[in-house]
Amino acid sequence: MKRTAVLPALILTLGLAVTGCGGGGDDKVTAEPTAAAAALSKADFSSQANAICATGTQTIDAASAALGDSTSSADIEAFVTETVIPSVQGQHDAIEALGAPAGDEDEVAALLAALQTGIDALSADPAAITTGSPFDEANQLATAYGLTDCGA
Numbered sequence: 001m002k003r004t005a006v007l008p009a010l011i012l013t014l015g016l017a018v019t020g021c022g023g024g025g026d027d028k029v030t031a032e033p034t035a036a037a038a039a040l041s042k043a044d045f046s047s048q049a050n051a052i053c054a055t056g057t058q059t060i061d062a063a064s065a066a067l068g069d070s071t072s073s074a075d076i077e078a079f080v081t082e083t084v085i086p087s088v089q090g091q092h093d094a095i096e097a098l099g100a101p102a103g104d105e106d107e108v109a110a111l112l113a114a115l116q117t118g119i120d121a122l123s124a125d126p127a128a129i130t131t132g133s134p135f136d137e138a139n140q141l142a143t144a145y146g147l148t149d150c151g152a
Helices: 003-017 035-039 042-065 073-098 105-124 126-130 136-145
Strands: none
Touching: 042 073, 073 105, 073 126, 105 126, 105 136
C-alpha cells in the first residue's frame, strides 16, 4: 500500500483521535498516583493531561515520519502495534494516574473508558486505523472537557 494513500489518512486519524497519546515502547509515559492527585484542580489536571498528550504527539509524529515514502500494510500494522497502541495506553494510564478533579470523576471516567475501548478495538484490528478512528468518542469527550492537546 502506498504511503500517499494510507499515511495521510493514518496521520489524520491519529491527529484527530488521540493527539499526543503517551510515549512509545520504553518511552511510555506513565505517572504514579500520589496522595495529592485527588487535590488537582480542573486547571491543573488539564494542564498535566495536555502535557502528556503533547509528549505523545511528538512520539507518534516521529515514528510516523520514520515510515518513509512508501509503506506496506505490514509497516502500518507494525507502526500501530509498536508505537500507537503502547503510546495511547501510556496516555490513558498517565491521565488515569493523575486522578480526576473533585466533582469531575464521572466525566474523566467516561473519557478514559472511551479511550480504552478505542485501544482495545485497535489492538484487535490494527489495520482499522486506515479506515477510521476508534477514538472518536474519546476525542469528543476530551474536547468537551476542555482538553486542548488531547482529542483535538
